[in-house]
Amino acid sequence: MRIDIEDLYVAYAGRTVVAGAHLIAAEGEITGLVGPNGSGKSTLLRTVYRHLRPSAGRVLLAGTDLRELTPVRSARHVAALPQERGSDFELTVREVVAMGRTPYKRAFEGEGAADREVVARALADVGMEAQAGRRFTDLSGGERQRVLLARAFAQDTDVLVLDEPTNHLDVRHQVELLALLRARRRTVLMSLHDLNAAASVCDRLHVLHAGAVVASGRPREVLTPELMAEVFGVRAALVDHPLTGDPLIAFDHREPAAATPLPGAARR
Incomplete structure (x- = not known):
């Protein structure tokens, strides 16, 4: 399923956080949102999984405005891994992952064989099958992250x-996760701080700065030295990765870039 975000504005606490964003996440592709802290990435994603309501604009799922879908129908199409990580689940790892099956259940309906198979596969995908009986609260931060990813996988959605x-x-688990996302070929819209990971795994990138999309395109087209200086304030060169041939960003860790004003119009 394709996601279209059209002229999206999101405001809260009296401040506009996303301003007129236009972007597409194509069906079966991995689309990345990158940008400095506070650029609006998480806020934009929260509108897609319906944690926030836009003040203007639309989020379309396969041409249908998300606001026209019931929460259950939306949850059968879109699974989310928020940045706010749950840490107070008094549940086992397996029980947390099984929560991903909730959109397919009637009230008080028990777990079936198909549900158990989906949950087991999701745990195996993130390498947590051996930890299924542990309490979620006893896990490390990285282990919790993998369990919450498994919960999203267990939801078995298009997006x-x-x-x-x-x-x-x-x-290791970063590499395994990104490889898994590429292999699944679902529609993925995700934010990443690691620009080299984004350049390697994403089919298309959208760069956010101060709530606006200032560049969109293939990673090699977007992550230019000029944009790195303008948006991220760093000196960088784009080279080929010696192992994969993917674009690789080499940063100058000794000296930041000179301040350069952003162009008035977004790049396409």
């Missing part, structure tokens, strides 16, 4: 909305 999915994960 995954992931806010910093590699947060807290060690390098």
Whole structure:
């Protein structure tokens, strides 16, 4: 399923956080949101998984305004990994992951064989099957992150909305997760702080700055030295990764870039 975000404005606490955003997450592609802290990435994602209501504009799922869908129908199409990580679940790992099956259940309906199979597969996908009986609250930050990802996978939706999915994960599990997302070929809209991970795994990137989309395109087209200086305030060069051939950003960690004003119009 394709996501279209049209002229989106989101405001809260008297402040406009997302201002006139236009972007597309194409069906079966991994679309990344990148930008500095406070640029509006999480706020935009919260409107897609209906935690926030836009003050103007629309979020369309396969051409239908999300606000026209019931919460249950929406949850059968869109699964989310928010940045606000739950930490007070007095449940086992398996019970947390099984919560992903809730949109498919009638009130008081028990778990069936198909549900158990989906949950087991989701736990295996994130390497947590051996921890299924542990309490969620006893896990490390990285383990909790993997369990919450498994819960999103267990929801078995067309669309995954992931806010910093590699947060807290060690390098191996970051690589495994990103490879898993590429293999699943669902529609994925996610925010990432790691620009090299974004350049490697994403089919398309949208760059946010001060609530606006200032650049959109393939990673190699978007992550130019000029944009890195303008948006992120760093000196960088774009080279080819020696192992994969993907675009690789080499940062100058000794000296920031000189301040450069952003252009008035967004790049396309």
